Amino acid sequence: MHRKRKNPLEATSVRIMACFVCGLAALFYCYEFFLRAVPSVMIPELMEAFKINASHIGVLSAFYYYAYTPMQLPVGILMDRYGPRELLTGMVLMCTLGAFLFANTTSLYVAEIGQFLMGFGSAFAFVGVLKLAANWLPQRHFALASGLTTTLGMLGAILCDNALIHFVHNVGWQQAWQISGVVGIVLAILIFFIVRDAPQGIKLAQVEYRDWRHAWLGFKKVMRKKQFWINGIIGGFLFLPTTAFAVLWGIDYLTQAFSLTSHDAGFGVSMIFLGWAIGGPISGWLSSTIGKRILPIQVGLVIAASLMFFILFTSVGTNKWIMFNALFFFGIFSSVQILCFAIGREISPKQASGTAVAATNFLVMLGGVVIPPIIGALLDMHWGTSTAKGAHSYSHVDYQSALLVLPIGLLIALALTFFMKETHCKQSTR
Numbered sequence: 372m373h374r375k376r377k378n379p380l381e382a383t384s385v386r387i388m389a390c391f392v393c394g395l396a397a398l399f400y401c402y403e404f405f406l407r408a409v410p411s412v413m414i415p416e417l418m419e420a421f422k423i424n425a426s427h428i429g430v431l432s433a434f435y436y437y438a439y440t441p442m443q444l445p446v447g448i449l450m451d452r453y454g455p456r457e458l459l460t461g462m463v464l465m466c467t468l469g470a471f472l473f474a475n476t477t478s479l480y481v482a483e484i485g486q487f488l489m490g491f492g493s494a495f496a497f498v499g500v501l502k503l504a505a506n507w508l509p510q511r512h513f514a515l516a517s518g519l520t521t522t523l524g525m526l527g528a529i530l531c532d533n534a535l536i537h538f539v540h541n542v543g544w545q546q547a548w549q550i551s552g553v554v555g556i557v558l559a560i561l562i563f564f565i566v567r568d569a570p571q572g573i574k575l576a577q578v579e580y581r582d583w584r585h586a587w588l589g590f591k592k593v594m595r596k597k598q599f600w601i602n603g604i605i606g607g608f609l610f611l612p613t614t615a616f617a618v619l620w621g622i623d624y625l626t627q628a629f630s631l632t633s634h635d636a637g638f639g640v641s642m643i644f645l646g647w648a649i650g651g652p653i654s655g656w657l658s659s660t661i662g663k664r665i666l667p668i669q670v671g672l673v674i675a676a677s678l679m680f681f682i683l684f685t686s687v688g689t690n691k692w693i694m695f696n697a698l699f700f701f702g703i704f705s706s707v708q709i710l711c712f713a714i715g716r717e718i719s720p721k722q723a724s725g726t727a728v729a730a731t732n733f734l735v736m737l738g739g740v741v742i743p744p745i746i747g748a749l750l751d752m753h754w755g756t757s758t759a760k761g762a763h764s765y766s767h768v769d770y771q772s773a774l775l776v777l778p779i780g781l782l783i784a785l786a787l788t789f790f791m792k793e794t795h796c797k798q799s800t801r
Contacts, residue, residue, distance in 0.1 A: 429747025447729025465492030603734025646702020671707030
């Protein structure tokens with residue numbers, strides 16, 4: 372049995388270091404979310420450069436998730452077995468390699484490889500932050516840490532939708548990817564020299580599994596729980612509008628449906644990310660304060676579904692600021708999704724915290740593999756026009772038909788919440 376110092380996490384110096392370590396690792400999540408959102412600000416440019424349509428754009432985006440989603444299963448085991456520091460460093464460099472590949476090609480196949488590499492590296496970001504949070508922070512702060520990490524990720528997307536869109540239009544889409552790669556190199560160096568897996572001199576019992584057999588047994592324990600699967604599916608439906616709308620089709624939809632400029636549309640979509648950035652920490656804090664996880668999720672689902680129906684089916688002449696507010700509040704209420712990670716950890720064995728978070732993320736991100744190509748195919752079924760440069764153009768009605776799957780998914784998630792058991796924010800003893 373490992374010896375522990377008395378109240379080690381209460382020391383001021385350790386608390387400061389914990390915030391610093393977790394915050395720096397969370398910058399990786401910010402960076403990977405930035406990379407995930409980059410294609411959304413350059414869809415016409417990519418269509419022109421690669422001579423492709425919406426279906427191909429959906430597949431190109433999905434290549435990120437083809438690596439990201441299945442890697443969630445081994446990522447949790449790897450984090451529990453080896454710790455976050457070296458894994459995070461290597462995976463930031465993997466993202467950097469993917470960005471440089473994308474920046475230096477006009478081949479769709481090479482761009483897809485770049486997306487795949489970025490998805491592979493990014494798979495470690497969110498799990499790595501929460502693994503560090505589990506090692507460094509008291510359990511009562513875990514849901515708040517999840518929310519704050521989500522905030523940083525959304526800030527990365529906001530930066531992409533507002534600053535990068537100007538850069539792409541003024542300098543070019545390839546140069547945008549070049550800059551992204553350079554940022555990744557700097558981040559990898561900082562993580563390697565500053566982040567540590569656990570407080571110095573403290574060996575927590577839950578930090579690592581002793582061998583692969585114990586890691587595999589922990590994984591099987593997690594995945595055998597029916598509640599775990601329901602929770603992950605709910606999280607997936609909650610995150611799907613962000614994956615398919617905010618990260619990919621939102622800017623193009625707003626420009627076509629409401630005749631906004633690309634800059635205004637980028638600002639509008641960034642309101643979703645701003646809502647997540649504000650709502651995530653509030654959701655975590657409120658849930659822990661009232662001692663309930665399911666009720667906040669149910670309230671969030673009802674309001675988020677209503678707002679998504681409004682966003683898709685409101686009048687074309689709607690004032691843009693009304694639309695921006697709807698997008699903002701949609702982000703706030705859909706951010707209750709971060710509670711699914713707390714639930715996943717609470718219904719799983721304590722020593723499998725990394726595995727539990729990663730497996731939850733696997734279920735959440737499955738939608739990113741399947742839905743964007745389907746939406747692209749639905750759009751192409753109704754496509755009828757091209758721009759002068761060859762990029763395809765879609766109408767308001769085309770988008771309504773294709774994106775209807777998003778609010779329907781939220782209603783399915785709401786129904787599933789009634790099959791969940793409340794954890795009352797307490798760790799399972801089994």
